Amino acid sequence: MLTGNKGEWSEIYALLKILADQNLFAGDSDLKKIEGLIFPIIKILRDESNGTYEYAYESDLIIIKGADEEFRIPIVQFQEKAVFLLSKLKETTTASFSIPEIETFINSFNCDSLKAKSSVKSDIRIVIHDQRTGTTPELGFSIKSQLGGASTLLNAGKTTNFIYKIENVVLTNQQIQAINEINTRSKIKDRIEKIKELSGTLDFVRTESSVFGNNLTLIDSALPKILSELTCLFFTSSYTKTVDLVNKISEINPLDFNFETDHPYYNYKIKRFLTDVALGMMPAKVWTGKLDATGGYLVVKEDGEVLCYHIYNRNEFEDYLLNNTKLETASSTKHDFGTAYSVDNEQFFKLNLQIRFLK
Structure with missing residues (x-):
């Protein structure tokens, strides 16, 4: 059974939430969205213990590809599970805990860990479409959560x-x-x-x-x-x-x-x-x-909103x-x-x- 603290479960929440949103929202110095600065997500890459998994979109489905397998899951399921996980993170008071419903869901597409593989600097990598330049850069992020205790810089x-x-x-x-x-x-x-x-x-x-x-x-x-x-x-x-x-x-x-x-x-x-x-x-x-693969932060706010900050x-x-x-x-x-x-x-x-x- 997967157990973790709020910061670790926030990594899964961020994955579900941004997949459901289909966009990254840039934040300002006051942790507010910058209106008009939105980056459509092309795909997300997350390193699991059994390899790298790619999350992409096809109509109203999320296509998840591993080395030898492919899963097709409706986006609405990611939306529902993100809402459910957020409610659990807000109401839980214990230091370390399990959430069987979320574990069952992420296991269904071979996501088997709360944290990204420790040998990888980024918690998550995201390929976005930059509408200003027409480019599709791959950006690496560490995930910081306000739902748990404040982390050190x-x-x-x-x-x-x-x-x-x-x-x-x-x-x-x-x-x-x-x-x-x-x-x-x-x-x-x-x-x-x-x-x-x-x-x-x-x-x-x-x-x-x-x-x-x-x-x-x-x-x-x-x-x-x-x-x-x-x-x-x-x-x-x-x-x-x-x-x-x-x-x-x-x-x-x-x-x-x-x-x-x-x-x-x-x-x-x-x-x-x-x-x-x-x-x-x-x-x-x-x-x-020399910068490592992490070029920025995804910040999970207390209200569940996820904002991106990047060297970009x-x-x-x-x-x-x-x-x-x-x-x-x-x-x-x-x-x-x-x-x-x-x-x-x-x-x-x-x-x-x-x-x-x-x-």
Whole structure:
């Protein structure tokens, strides 16, 4: 029996829903349809454990082709099952569950897994008809669902730590101990505040991971410094949304960019970073800038609507990422950050970057 969480069942829901819709609907930064930007679907490709299956249309039927078999199923059945599955996803409260009615239906055309094959980067590939250019590109998508818990865009790790030197003060061992013993609900913010009370400042030195630092430099040479400022602002202010943090950093302008002509330096560079993370950049792996098969996201909204964001429509994709993510505090003990420490008579403090989608 197939069991999975809401995010995993959402992959099946997205498949049924977009097959029933016969179109992809592009979304804007506010998760609303962009009127007039609709892409008719020619076919869908999904990798199962027993090969790749192709879903195409013939009149009011969906033709499903595997290596040695063909299934012909009325579109209306996909519509009905999508409605039924959505209702189940909305009413279910358990972490992992089965839906026998849907399992029976998808098994009838040899779909035997909730998630696409793990060796494939895209959850689903879709060939669309672009009415503007007359082309039929094949687009790869990861499926993100708002029906379950909010997913992360950038996972925390020691690899996403930023190292800052404590300047303007030499802390005693007793002061370092007192700082590190602060254990309030907002302990990291309060520890930084204590350093400031003692006349200390945090000056960015480097990323803990040279691979992550080099990946950021590859995207934009100013990114390590910008992200260190963004992360520090998150831990010392009430701002959490990425767009609010970027707007505030733009006001402060810590890199002293020339704003005479209103160039959106911080906004542009952070969008580039978010997009590369979305398309495959990982902190612990050397990033060459070469995009994997996933060129975008299908977002399953809470009301069941499915919107597409793709590098194919780069502006909408970037705006979506900027406006629908936030920074959050990961485990400081697990990822080894948030304490003052000494190395060779110099004193340092680490902060960590984790980015999650808004719910």
